Amino acid sequence: MIQPDDQRDREMVDLPVRRLGLAEPGDADLTRSIAIEAPVSVEVGGIAYAVMMATPADLDDYAVGFALSEGLIETADQIGRVDVHPIEGGFALRIWLPPERNAIALERARTRVSESSCGLCGIENIEEVLRPLPPVTARIGTDRSAIATALASLRDHQPLGQATGAVHAAAFCSPAGQILLAREDVGRHNALDKLIGAMARTGVDPASGFILLSARCSYELVEKTARAGCPMLVTVSAPTSLAATRAAAAGLTLVALARTDSALIVSDPHGMIA
Structure with a gap:
């Protein structure tokens, strides 16, 4: 396991590979940067809570976003401390909460039935999966040109993506x-949790803008966005059926298949997109 010394060492590693010519002739020995994927053991108040497969960078942001998305906290200042430790085979992410919040985490840990980043952690039945989301009450004034502007500059904010693909x-x-x-x-779930955590830690109000994701839109991403209080979600790929219905029910504006030439308005219950 890589023992990271800085941010880059937690994001990527150089790997010798051999390029095989297919449509184009010419084989070559290359060194390719590849994204690090590692097990991250999430502990809350000393209790094992989940094991996520993640890029082990920005884990302080991830801890806050994960705790918010899981409903373990309501605000970032309810986290007392976050510790990150390299361990054999991966990383330990230790989140320390006040006693009243620890009780919530303990109850969730007791009923946990799966360990994944899919958003189903601790869910026992279908009724709980489909429980109503908090209504999205925030409104912004935006338009198609804003979506196009964000899409055009997204690549500039993806240094790890550019390096590793x-x-x-x-x-x-x-x-x-x-x-x-x-x-x-x-x-994609981890990236959104990291973003939500970073916003909470820096005082950026999710209600004041929209979220753009370089991923397909599954229902968990809709849920995380709605629970954060953000009024609009834009994704570059298509939504699932449950994502579409959950967004409409919560009053979340959802735009999918957002490309340079077009996008699909899946849900815009408040007519925010001019």
Whole structure:
């Protein structure tokens, strides 16, 4: 296991590979940067809570975003401390909460039935999966040009993606489409949790803009966006059926298949997109 010394060492590693010519002739020995994927053991109050496969960079942001998305905390200042330690085979991410929040984590840990980054951690039945989301009450004034602006600049905020071609990005954008903050990870859920955590830690209000994701839109991403209080989610790939219905029910504006030439408005219940 790589023992990281800085941010880059937690994001990527150089690997010798051999290029095989297919449509184009010419084989070659190369060195390729590849994204690091490692097990991250999440512990809350000393209790084993989950094991995620993630890019082990920006784990302080991830800890806050994960705790918010899981409902373990309501605000970032409810986290007392976050410790990150390299361990044999991966990383330990230790989140320390006050006693009243620890009780919530303990109850969730007791009922946990799966360990994944899919958003189903600790869910026992279908009714709990489909429980109503908090209504999205925030509104912004935006338009198609803002979406185009954000898409055009997303690549500039994906240094790890450009280097490896193997990670997702989550970006928070102003109503005009300026990217204010971005995070990357091998998992699209992790990238969004890192972004939500970074916003909470830096005081960026999710209600003041929209989120752009370089991924397909599954229902968990809709849930994380709605629970963060962000009024609009834009994804570069298509949504699932549950993502579409959950977004509409929560009052979340959802734009999918956002490309340079077009996008699909899946849900815009408040007519925010001019």
